[in-house]
Amino acid sequence: MTENLTMTQMADDIVKAVKTEYSSLNMLNVLILGKTGVGKSTLINSVFSENLAATGTGRPITEHIQPLRKNKFPLTIYDTPGLELSGGNSAENLLNEVSKLVKKGINSGSVDEAIHCIWYCISTPSHRIESSEIEFLKKLFSSTTTRNVPIIIILTQSYSKKDAKALMCEIQKERLPVERVVPVLAADYELDEDDIKKAYGLENLVDIMYQLIPEAVQSTFAAVQKSSIQLKKKEAHSIVAKAATKAAITGAVPIPFPDAAILVPEQISMLAKITSIFGIPMQKATLTAVLSAMIGTTGATNAGRAIVGTALKFIPGAGSVVGGAISAATASALTAALGEAYIVIMTGIASGEFPLSILTSPEGKKKMSEIFKAKLTNTST
Ligand SMILES: Nc1nc2c(ncn2[C@@H]2O[C@H](COP(=O)(O)OP(=O)(O)O)[C@@H](O)[C@H]2O)c(=O)[nH]1
Ligand SMILES: [Mg+2]
Structure with a gap:
């Protein structure tokens, strides 16, 4: 499966999971x-x-x-x-x-x-x-x-x-x-x-x-409610904290990597939960762009590979990654970074600072990569 197909499939999984999350409220x-x-x-x-x-x-x-x-x-x-x-x-x-x-x-x-x-x-x-x-x-x-x-x-x-x-x-x-x-x-x-x-x-x-x-x-x-973005953020942070804890307990899980850009079901569900809290109608194409900007290798520039490659240096134990299996601490840190970066993007959309339409543009993708990279550095230090 090519990179893009994987991203599209994951975006599709998230769109479906958002519906499930929403109806389970x-x-x-x-x-x-x-x-x-x-x-x-x-x-x-x-x-x-x-x-x-x-x-x-x-x-x-x-x-x-x-x-x-x-x-x-x-x-x-x-x-x-x-x-x-x-x-x-x-x-x-x-x-x-x-x-x-x-x-x-x-x-x-x-x-x-x-x-x-x-x-x-x-x-x-x-x-x-x-x-x-x-x-x-x-x-x-x-x-x-x-x-x-x-x-x-x-x-x-x-x-x-x-x-x-x-x-x-x-x-x-x-x-x-x-x-x-x-x-x-x-x-x-x-x-x-x-x-x-x-x-x-x-x-x-x-x-x-x-x-x-x-x-x-x-x-x-x-x-x-739409009056308090702060409240949405607070709720989303607790979703991320729970998912990160779970990732640490599960231990060695495959997570976003340039060569195996796969999110585990817990991460799909985390992103779906955050999306439903923000109540932003995310289309498959937009989500695909968000995912590939954050975790993918963009074929042309290899930006994704570079980001994850650099970021992994910050994470203790990440050097010993074998075949996508990583330590509990790394799984937890990456899940947290993914969730926190997604919150920044959702908050930007909700506040009008980051219009949905620019997410699929090159500047939008670059910005999202930077956000994810910054969160990786934060959550692993
Ligand atoms: N500008 C402004 N108008 C208001 C506000 N609250 C009520 N109104 C106006 O007062 C009128 C009655 O409001 P409405 O919400 O229909 O009252 P209801 O009968 O209690 O449901 C409408 O013309 C509203 O536009 C407000 O906070 N700001
Ligand atoms: Mg009335």
């Missing part, structure tokens, strides 16, 4: 409450990487809680009919529905069915929290917190941080058993033509929520 379920127009839909679309909600559509079409889902996206948002507390017994009905939904999830015994977090949205420009809303919140707490569902109060449309702070103080006076009160501005807000308030607070919201949700859905959350 537990479903994350978030319930969102708040009056119509406070910015629930805007917030949902700003935090999560798929557009799930229609914004600014005025009065909700349904009186019931609506699950918003996208095929193959491991997130369900339960969007609630805008809590207009003045009208009849609608608040009572909504509380019952919420309570039923939470109970149903718990009784199912399945993590995929449970409600993992509740967002209660209050609009900061409204300047106040009504007594009816406080009543609602207290009832909500007594019916759900005993069931271990964390509730976050989100102050939406907080283009005035001063107003947000004042409202936060008001809410804190009520001594609700709330986990957190978090001010956000989900999208840039144009106060005036020359006065645009930049969106903020979403990364903070994501960090807070990550700490509150069950461990079983933390990876899902890191994958489906």
